[in-house]
Amino acid sequence: MQSLKVIKIGGNIIDNSDKLQSFLNDFAAIDGLKILVHGGGKIASEFGKRLGIEPKMHNGRRITDAETIELVTMVYVGLVNKGIVSKLQSLNCNALGLTGADANSITAHKRPVSDVDFGLVGDVAIEGVNAKAISNFLEQNYTLILSPITHDGKGQIFNTNADTIASIVAIAMSKMYNVELMYCFEKKGVLADINDENSLIPLIDSTNYNHLKETGIIADGMIPKLENAFEAIQLGVSSVRILQAEDMLQSDAGTLIQK
Numbered sequence: 001m002q003s004l005k006v007i008k009i010g011g012n013i014i015d016n017s018d019k020l021q022s023f024l025n026d027f028a029a030i031d032g033l034k035i036l037v038h039g040g041g042k043i044a045s046e047f048g049k050r051l052g053i054e055p056k057m058h059n060g061r062r063i064t065d066a067e068t069i070e071l072v073t074m075v076y077v078g079l080v081n082k083g084i085v086s087k088l089q090s091l092n093c094n095a096l097g098l099t100g101a102d103a104n105s106i107t108a109h110k111r112p113v114s115d116v117d118f119g120l121v122g123d124v125a126i127e128g129v130n131a132k133a134i135s136n137f138l139e140q141n142y143t144l145i146l147s148p149i150t151h152d153g154k155g156q157i158f159n160t161n162a163d164t165i166a167s168i169v170a171i172a173m174s175k176m177y178n179v180e181l182m183y184c185f186e187k188k189g190v191l192a193d194i195n196d197e198n199s200l201i202p203l204i205d206s207t208n209y210n211h212l213k214e215t216g217i218i219a220d221g222m223i224p225k226l227e228n229a230f231e232a233i234q235l236g237v238s239s240v241r242i243l244q245a246e247d248m249l250q251s252d253a254g255t256l257i258q259k
Helices: 017-029 041-050 066-090 131-139 162-173 206-214 222-234
Strands: 003-009 033-038 095-098 143-146 149-151 157-159 178-185 239-244 255-257
Touching: 003 017, 003 162, 017 066, 033 066, 033 131, 033 162, 041 066, 066 095, 066 143, 066 149, 066 157, 131 143, 131 162, 162 178, 162 222, 178 222, 206 222, 222 239, 222 255
Parallel strands: 003 033, 003 178, 033 143, 095 143, 178 239
Antiparallel strands: 149 157, 239 255
16 A cells, blocks of 8 residues: 555644745655645634634634635635645645645535534535545645635535544545644644643553543643544544654654554
8 A cells, every 4th residue: 555644734834934934845855645734724814804804713713704715715725725836846846736626625514503603614524535536636646735625516615624624634545545644733742731842742542632631731722633633543544643843754753643
């Protein structure tokens, strides 16, 4: 089985031009098949404010009304995605930028309304990933750059969580490849103390994960990231790691997730 790396880049790296360029230099140097998944929420919020569109959030997640879906599509698919693609081309990495709508790569359904209506936010499932189409691009030696925009197959596009896209795509592709999933962000990995870079937790499994949650060591935005990581490792992805973007080329860096 061929190897495939699925790498999610954090927003704080995208927001910093120097860190982004350094990350892309390393990413371009990775041999073999690879997919990069990105977001860009902070940039979208900043552009929105310039256009008079104030971000609406609930528990750290963006509420996406009709005006906001236009904004995030322009920023994620245009400014961020094509900026990354053009930088990778300058590094002799033949990148191809995609949304979920392109080649019907990822379909989604509108998130059901519970305590809050998130609007045009799409939830994705493994069966919504068109693994054959994605594989066809990879086999033509394209490096895929996925923006967090999906569609329902009926003409409606959705804003979708990029961490979840990375996990679901990794799971779907694991039927065809030996997949390694990496979440690259600004911290060394999962930290016991968010303010202490030396407090790295090198390994998290289902047992100590529950303890870490109960004691409040893991909280807030790290919980959904780890939920995605555990789902991936349980459903066929060979390796999941959460690490600092600068350490991406180091095989033993960050926090390793195990069953």
